[in-house]
Amino acid sequence: MKASVISRLSAGLLSLSVAASAVAGDAIAQTEKQGLNLHAILMFFVFVMMTLGITYWAASRTKSTADFYTAGGGITGWQNGLAIAGDYMSAATLLGLTAMMYTQGVDAYIYMIAFFVGWPIILFLMAERLRNLGKFTFADITAYRLDQGKVRTMAAVSSLTVVCFYLVAQMVGAGQLIKLLFGLDYNVALFVVGALMMVYVTFGGMVATTWVQIIKACMLLIGGTTVMLLAFSQFGFSFDELTTRAMEVHKLGGKLLAPGSLLADPVTAISLGLGLMFGTAGLPHILMRFFTVTDAKEARKSVLYASGIVAYFFNVIAIMGLCAILIVGTNPEFFEGGQLGGKVIGGGNMIAMHLAKAVGGNLLLGFLSAVAFATILAVVAGLALAGASAISHDIYSRVIMKGKASETTELKVSKFATIGLGIVAVLLGMAFEKMNIAFMVALAFGVAASANFPVLILSMYWKGLTTRGALWGGYSGLASAVTFVVLSKSVWVDVLHNASAIFPYTQPALFSMPVAFILAIVVSKMDTSVAAQKEIEAFDDQYVRAQTGVGAATASSH
């Protein structure tokens, strides 16, 4: 089975959907193991030592569940902004989007806007309410006035679904990338990622995870900016000179700056936009970051910093991709057999790496490789922490023990859950080695946008939501998102090898989100039980807290 490197790297947040819908078509053969890249291994080693040091320090400060889940709520807006940006910009963002810019021109730029535009919306509609209402997980918000047991179980199920799909995509991406960049075995790479993730999360909790994320975000910014500046300087920092010359050599020619076929189908385009925007707003590891700051003020600031960094970095990537057209695209050294326009050595995803080598030699190549690995590690740690808290805080402490578990046992459960998730991630990574896993990302985003987001936003904004409505909305969103993806081309044809897809679009959000919203609203309206009446009445107090934050200060100890 063929799998494009891009879809494997689907690892990272967003390029995923790019990979799924756009680039997966030009499938490149499996990655081949390269020679040992000593610069990269050395620099990665330095990164690991530094983060382990931080974990050692963080371990002494991780005593309570609040420390473990949310770093005791003591992260500043600026730190959290960097960490959110770190969660958002994956290895696939760097590698996949540079490659996409290189092959598709301005289409890639349009995609990047879609990845960015969710942030202002999250700020305007959600950030402060999340901080004011939540404690550790986003289930805290839906369970605020609804039935704890049922609603938390539902939220934990969909969180874990998202986390697992995402983890597998990351692990497979990590294995392939490391084989390629570091010259290590696939399984060795999985083991390294799994083991380090367990160490960061079990010992250092959210404090260590946040710092791993911050360091990695800085490395990514420095690495990307350096490559961009060195490359762009060859064209005198002139956009016109760069693009004029790029259009002369690119196969798209003058069409490089005109939209191509990527967004020709408006249904897919809008569905993708919705999925990215509201999927981001429903990803458990991103939502969790809003509980690590002290108050709503800092939560707002974190979005401001995060979105600024993301916007900046996407533009860096866009210029890198354009420069690569001339610097990599016209250099036979980077093509197999020295054939210009032929197969790029290492596959299409290596464009950013080749560019780094061309402008900065082996040292810069090594640095960027280390950044890519660090990136995967950081995202995996964030995901594992979100998954572990769904298990220990929502399912164990709140549903099974009905809030009577001691903090020590809850902490213990979350550590075991982390180790369990790490083992599952490594095993699934091995099982899926040869599979095209791009669909997993479509699934993760589809479920986040359709199962998590509608229930979350309704519970914050709509007085009428009842437990029954929330359950119907959440589970139907989950089921319909999964069904649409399974029936679409990415699973029905590409994985199950049927002749044609039953569902014509690869992006489920435009269809599965309304299912969740409508069922949640209709079922809530029909619910005339006494419990439902009480839940509706409880909204007024919840509303005051959401708006003012009164009561949120005491939230971390409960």
Add this chain to the structure above:
Amino acid sequence: MSVSMYAHIRRNPRFAELVAKRTRFATILSIVVLAIFYGFVLLVAFAPEFIAKQLSEGSNLTFGVAVGLFQFVFFWVLTLVYVRRANGEFDDINNEIVRAAWKEEK
């Protein structure tokens, strides 16, 4: 947090004012972002030749690239505008409401 505290806050007319102001502000900004972004997506889908148009003769800066860059900058500026107002004006009203409620509570 006691239920009476929430009741105090709800009775304060400043609370209604805060909620109305903030909701209105957030709604307008959201609509601006969504309208520009989805308008752009529809243009790309239905009028690609428009997106490919050069802004001026002899420059490669096309309408699409310019509007793209504009969105990155403009949407970020909107987040800045929102954060400034929310962390300043809105939070001031908010603190005032909470202080008043504490006083009543005692």
